[in-house]
Amino acid sequence: MQALGRLPLSLKLPLLAAAMMVLVGAVASQQVLRALAQVQDARVQELAQMHVEGLSVALGPLVLRRDVWEVYDTLDRASQGGEGRRMILTAVADDTGRVLAATDPSRVPMDSAIADLAEGAAALEDLSVGGSDPVLRLLAPLIYQGRMVGEIVTELDVSDLLTERRRALMLLVLGNAVAIGVLAMAGYAAMRQMLRPVSTLARQMTRTEGKPHPIPAAEIPRGDGELARLARTYNAMVGAVAAKAEAEKRLAERERFVALGRLSSSLAHEINNPLGGLLNAADTIRTFSDRPEVVRQSADLLDRGLRHLRDVTRASLDQNRMDMEHRPLSAEDCADLKLLIQPELSRQAQSLDWSVDLPDIPPGLAAGPVRQIALNLLLNASAAAGREGRVGLDASQTGSGLAIAISDNGAGMPQAALDRLLTDAPLSPGGGVGLRLVRDLTLGLGGRIGHERAGGFTRITVSFPGAPDAEG
Amino acid sequence: MNRRALLAGALAAGLAGRARAGPVFRMGLTPVFLDNDATVVDGLREALSRGMGRQIELVQRRTYQEITGLLLERSVDAAWLCGYPYLQHADALGLVAVPSWRGGPRYQSYLIVAAGDPATGLPDLRGGTHAFSDPDSNSGYLVTASDLRRAGERAETFFSRAIFTYGHRNVVRAVADGLVRSGSVDGYVWESLAAIEPALTARTRVIARSEWLGFPPICARRDSTGSEPVLALRRALLGMGDTAEGRQALAALQIDGFQPASDALFDGIAARMRDLEA
Numbered sequence: 001m002q003a004l005g006r007l008p009l010s011l012k013l014p015l016l017a018a019a020m021m022v023l024v025g026a027v028a029s030q031q032v033l034r035a036l037a038q039v040q041d042a043r044v045q046e047l048a049q050m051h052v053e054g055l056s057v058a059l060g061p062l063v064l065r066r067d068v069w070e071v072y073d074t075l076d077r078a079s080q081g082g083e084g085r086r087m088i089l090t091a092v093a094d095d096t097g098r099v100l101a102a103t104d105p106s107r108v109p110m111d112s113a114i115a116d117l118a119e120g121a122a123a124l125e126d127l128s129v130g131g132s133d134p135v136l137r138l139l140a141p142l143i144y145q146g147r148m149v150g151e152i153v154t155e156l157d158v159s160d161l162l163t164e165r166r167r168a169l170m171l172l173v174l175g176n177a178v179a180i181g182v183l184a185m186a187g188y189a190a191m192r193q194m195l196r197p198v199s200t201l202a203r204q205m206t207r208t209e210g211k212p213h214p215i216p217a218a219e220i221p222r223g224d225g226e227l228a229r230l231a232r233t234y235n236a237m238v239g240a241v242a243a244k245a246e247a248e249k250r251l252a253e254r255e256r257f258v259a260l261g262r263l264s265s266s267l268a269h270e271i272n273n274p275l276g277g278l279l280n281a282a283d284t285i286r287t288f289s290d291r292p293e294v295v296r297q298s299a300d301l302l303d304r305g306l307r308h309l310r311d312v313t314r315a316s317l318d319q320n321r322m323d324m325e326h327r328p329l330s331a332e333d334c335a336d337l338k339l340l341i342q343p344e345l346s347r348q349a350q351s352l353d354w355s356v357d358l359p360d361i362p363p364g365l366a367a368g369p370v371r372q373i374a375l376n377l378l379l380n381a382s383a384a385a386g387r388e389g390r391v392g393l394d395a396s397q398t399g400s401g402l403a404i405a406i407s408d409n410g411a412g413m414p415q416a417a418l419d420r421l422l423t424d425a426p427l428s429p430g431g432g433v434g435l436r437l438v439r440d441l442t443l444g445l446g447g448r449i450g451h452e453r454a455g456g457f458t459r460i461t462v463s464f465p466g467a468p469d470a471e472g
Numbered sequence: 473m474n475r476r477a478l479l480a481g482a483l484a485a486g487l488a489g490r491a492r493a494g495p496v497f498r499m500g501l502t503p504v505f506l507d508n509d510a511t512v513v514d515g516l517r518e519a520l521s522r523g524m525g526r527q528i529e530l531v532q533r534r535t536y537q538e539i540t541g542l543l544l545e546r547s548v549d550a551a552w553l554c555g556y557p558y559l560q561h562a563d564a565l566g567l568v569a570v571p572s573w574r575g576g577p578r579y580q581s582y583l584i585v586a587a588g589d590p591a592t593g594l595p596d597l598r599g600g601t602h603a604f605s606d607p608d609s610n611s612g613y614l615v616t617a618s619d620l621r622r623a624g625e626r627a628e629t630f631f632s633r634a635i636f637t638y639g640h641r642n643v644v645r646a647v648a649d650g651l652v653r654s655g656s657v658d659g660y661v662w663e664s665l666a667a668i669e670p671a672l673t674a675r676t677r678v679i680a681r682s683e684w685l686g687f688p689p690i691c692a693r694r695d696s697t698g699s700e701p702v703l704a705l706r707r708a709l710l711g712m713g714d715t716a717e718g719r720q721a722l723a724a725l726q727i728d729g730f731q732p733a734s735d736a737l738f739d740g741i742a743a744r745m746r747d748l749e750a
Contacts, residue, residue, distance in 0.1 A: 069603070069637040072651050106650040110601055111633060 009198060014191040018184030025176035029169070036168055040129045040161045044136065048127055051087055052140040052152055054078070059152075060144025063094055068110060072101035079103045088135065089155040091117055092142065097151065117153045127156075134159035197227040201234055214238045271309055273379055276344060278305040304336055308371070329367040329402075331358060334395060337371060341378045341391075350385055353392035353407070362402050362466045369441040370404075370464070376434045377406040377460055380417075384410030384458065392457075400466025407459040413451070421460070422451060438462070497524060497701050500531045500539040500551030502688070503606070503639045512724045519721035523708025524701070534638050536608035543693065550692040550705055555741040556610035558691050562735070566697035569709040570689040570733035571725070573660050577687045577737055580659035581611035583680035584647050591654065591679055594619055600653035602631040603646040606638055609658070610741050615682045616656040618744035641665060648675035660687070664726045685744075686737035690730070 007015070055078065062070040075090050091102035093114035102108035108117055121139035122128070129136065135155050142150035197219070204213045214235040221228045281298040288294040334356045345352050374393065381391045385408040392407040419425045420435040442449050442462050450461040499520070501513070513530055521528040531548050533539050536557050543551040544561060550568055558565055570577040585591045594616070604627075605612020613636075617627045627634055635652065637643050640661035647655040659681060666673040690709060692702045709730035712718035722729055 068633075068635040068651070069642060069646060072646070072649075073637075073642065076645075076649070101651060104650075105652075110635075110651065 009195060013195065014184065014188035017187040017191060018180065021180045021183050021187070022176075025180050029172040029176060032172060033165065033169060036165060037129060040158075040165065041127065044129055044156060044158060044161065045124060045127050047086060048138050048140075048154065048156060049124055051078075051090075051154060052124065052138070052142075055090070055092070055152055056142050056144060059092055059142060060149060063092060063100060063142060063150040064144065066094055066100060068100050072105070075101055075103045086156050086158075087154050088157045089153075091153045093151045093153075095148065095150055100150070114151050114153055118151070121153055129158045129161045129165070132162070134162055194227075197221050197231055201231060204234070204238075212238045212241060273344075273375060274305045274308060276347070277342065278302055278309075281305070304332075308336070327367050328363055329361055329365045329370050331356075331361060333367045333371050334358065337374050337378065337393070341375065341382065344379065344382050345391060348382060348386070349388045350382060351388075351390050353390065353394075355393065356395045358395055358397055358402070360397065362397065362400055362464075364466065365402060365445065365464055369445055370402075373438050373441050373462055374404055374406065376438050377404075377462070380434060381406050381408035381410070381458070381460075384408045384413070386410060390457075398463060401464050402466075403461060403463040405459055405461045407457045409457050412453050412458050418451060421449060496527045496529045497550075497705065498529045498531055498548040499705070500533070500542050500548040500553075502533075502536045502539045502551065502553055502557075509724075512721075515717075515721040515724045519712055519715070519718040520705070520708050522715065522717055523711060524704040526701070526704070536606045540608065543691065546693065549696065549701055550690060552688060553691045554606075554608065554610050554688040555686045555738045556614050556745070557608045558689055559738055559742055559745060560608070564694055565691045566694040567733040567735070568690040568692050568697065568702060568706050569730040570737060571687050572728040572731050573687055573726075575728065576684070577731055577733060578684035579611065579687045580684055581615035581682040582657050582659045582662050582678045583616060583654060584644065584657055584662065584676040584678050585654045586647055586650060587675050587677050589653065589677065589679075593680055595623075596679075597654045598630055599632050601651075602627070602634045603643045603652040603655035604634055604636050605640050605643050605655075605657065606636060609640075610685060610688075610744075611658040611682070612640055612643060612656050614741065614744050614748060615685070618748040619682075621748050621750065644672055644676055648672055654679075660726075667726065683740055685740040686733070689733050689737075 055075075058074050058078070059071055062074065071092055075092065079087060079090065087103075089102060089104050089107065091099050091108045091114060093099045097114050099108055099110060099112045099114050099117075101110060102117075118137070118139045121137040124138060124140055127136060127138055134157065136158050138152075138154045138156065140152045140154070141148045142152050197215075200215055200219050204215050212234075215231050220231040220235075278301075281301045284298040285295050285302075288298075338352075338354055342352070374395075378391065378393060382389075385391050390407075390409045392405075394405040394407070396403055413421070417435055421439055424439075439449060442464075445464050447462055447464040450463070452459045452461075513532070517528050517530050531539070531542060533542070536554060539548070539551050540553060540557045540561060542548045543553070544564055553565075558567070573579055583594060583597075585597070591597055602616075604616070607613050620627050620630050633652075635646070637646055637655075640658040643655035643657040644662060644665055646652045655676075662673060662676075662678070690705070692705075696702050710732070712722055713729045
């Protein structure tokens, strides 16, 4: 059945048609044979009845007198007649069941019990040429003058009828085989012809060139049949698919422009964020130019900030370059973050809950992306917290990984912002790209982002797994 | 007187003429020969009719008893009987003629079995089935029955079952077909069958032959043996070999001819009758 299931339709349907023809042929043959059997049974029964009735008339008085010779002589003469060729043996017994005479006395001796011979014998109405036994045995009462005076057992040779039946069966089988063969082949050819468009359709659909191909006009069936409509519909579908692919291509191109816009926006954002801190550092140098340690500290800050800007610029110019920045995260990066955010917090008179507990910073975490993630989130938190609000950063180690939680006591993130941060839903126009950048970077590092709102605080948790080589 | 004599003479002549033309002479036939062969019976009737100068009707019955009865009650004028029923009614019957077969008026009774039967004599047949021809037949019953009596047996108990087939040919068939194991048959009939139906007799084997006994004779009632029709019959029988028709009938019967018979011819049968009744 499974093998049949794997066959192509163009083979399966003709095979099914042939199988149905075989079935029809078998049923028809069965009917013919049954009718033949009925005719034969009726013929044999009629013959046997005539035989028995004839014998009853002839033998009745002889059996009554137990005239063995006359019974034998009558049987013998009857067996010489035309009827005798079918009746190969007839035995007659008296009313005590003892054989008076049989046509073959050597087989059925005088005075033997008729019951021995009658074993397996059928009554007249049950006589049937069924089975393979070429000899039927009949047991019939010998009725004379309305009473049973004895019994007759007759063996009928039905080998000719069996041969006839076998010949009929053979002819039927042969005829059916030829007819079914021819019809099956014709059916196969016709089905093949009819299903050719389906095969063409299947071939065109499964071509490996990457996109479906339309069916050539020459191979579309003429007229307005289902298959012609199917082929035309398929071709229309192929056209639609091609049009969609084209539209997608154009859309992708437009997407690139959007990304470019986002990139530039992000770039401006990233450059703008540390600018306050850097300007502050420059101001400090200017103010405390006589204090070398302050100048050095501010110069270092400037240096780191400018380096970051350089990195950000580089990263913004080439998104991939950012991912490839291999400098590992260090404690200084956390300090930088604090320094970078501090000016914005001061401007808004916000308080900062800073908790960094990283005794052993997990290796393999690139500093650039992590800093950008944390800075973006901090800036967002600061914006959300509002004036004199609270902003917090909690960096801790989780096994071999790192978790950074940024919190604020703002009014909570709007759904659009959460979507940008937590889902891949398309960006709704008008929204910033900072949060989506956080998401992209976090996922790029294999991290996860969590959000919770509890006790008036919004808390965004970004957790990074440890680098694979750090595990071992 | 003269007129009366004349009248009487004319009457007698008229009667005689009518007799020659025709009261049919009825002759009974027992199955002592191949009575089932129509040409044999027809040939015999033609020859006798020509020889007697009158019409002959041959009357056949199934049993000896029936024919003997017809003869005794005058339903037939003469009959071809067997020596046994003749002797049974010797007081009422007279001999007309007796056939001559193989040079003499005698024949034998045969005891036959199937060709493949190992029996060599009557004692071997004990407990088997047996076919007699007719209870009034010498060769087909009396011989075997008296043989058994002489041996202290009875046919009814010696054989498991004995049947009568009422015809010597039937006895041969019954034995040949295996219906019975053995049979008592007229030797003359068996030999005749061997000539015309060798395939039938070849399936049987003669295992015993009786002594030579008187051939079945042609009989008439004792009170009519001297009457004209019977005398004419006697002449026709004895002279049968003189005409081509007669010779043809004799050839069909496979006998030499007919000859006068005496009671002494049947002494052997009489002896067996005595032994059987003893």
